[in-house]
Amino acid sequence: MGISEGELRTLEGFRAILARLRGPDGCPWDRVQTHASLKPYLLEEAYEALAALDEGDSRKLCDELGDLLLEVLLHIQLAEEAQEFTLADVIYGIASKIVRRHPHIFGEEKADSPQEVMVRWEALKREERGPEGSALAGVPQAMPALARAQMLLARAATVGFEWPQTGDVLDKLGEELEELAQAEELEHKREEMGDVLFLLVNLSFYLDLNAEEALRQANRKFYQRFTTMEALAREQGRSLADMPLAEQQGLWRAAKERLRAEEGSPQGAAG
Helix, strand or coil: CCCCCCHHHHHHHHHHHHHHHHCCCCHHHHHCCCCHHHHHHHHHHHHHHHHHHHHCHHHHHHHHHHHHHHHHHHHHHHHHHCCCCHHHHHHHHHHHHHHHHHHHHHCCCCCCCCHHHHHHHHHHHHHHCCCCCCCCCCCCCCHHHHHHHHHHHHHHCCCCCCCCCCCHHHHHHHHHHHHCCCCHCHHHHHHHHHHHHHHHHHHHEEEEEEEHHHHHHHHHHHHHHHHHHHHHHCCCCCCCCCCCCCHHHHHHHHHHHHHHHHHHEEEECCC
């Protein structure tokens, strides 16, 4: 039985497709999936949507959001089959939360700046957690460590637990780097490296930067430069693996210059 063009453009039509895939005569792969087995795909699709956002590619973002929506709706399909919750429950839950946390829109309160909104948002979350609830409650342990560190620090800051100023973080970072340099045992090195990384995330918080986003950008820049190095080596009929470090460093500089020229950026724009 075919699917009409109109059905392909509606949420109801898409949900009917998923129900058919999960049905008795559906797809053998889809029928055996569980919430647990689908977890890796949810994470993967979320990262691919982030990559599309980083690239500023709206067409790719549209595709990736579709893939992410597929994962969300698959989990809802599984839940409905097990009579755990429904799509209506999911929508009600998030809609009521948004209304509750925007009293300046749906109530009598006032908020004239994004900062005021965020302060009130965190206050409402604390009220929801109750007097016994931790400020760190709800920060997912499965998050990437860098992003989780940033969220933990931001949550702690909502109750005033933060360094007085940026210079204090820099001073502490110097101490931790010295301790890392002096560490000898593997476990001690691991502990000190963790402290250094955590402080770097803390520093990004004080600089009003998203540490995860900054590292993704650095990763992307390194990838572009390194693959350009490889291309430059191939143009010479050579392989990076056969070059001494000094020549590789020369190609690194050449790769930076080529990428600057391709992007049309000023000579000193990149680090």
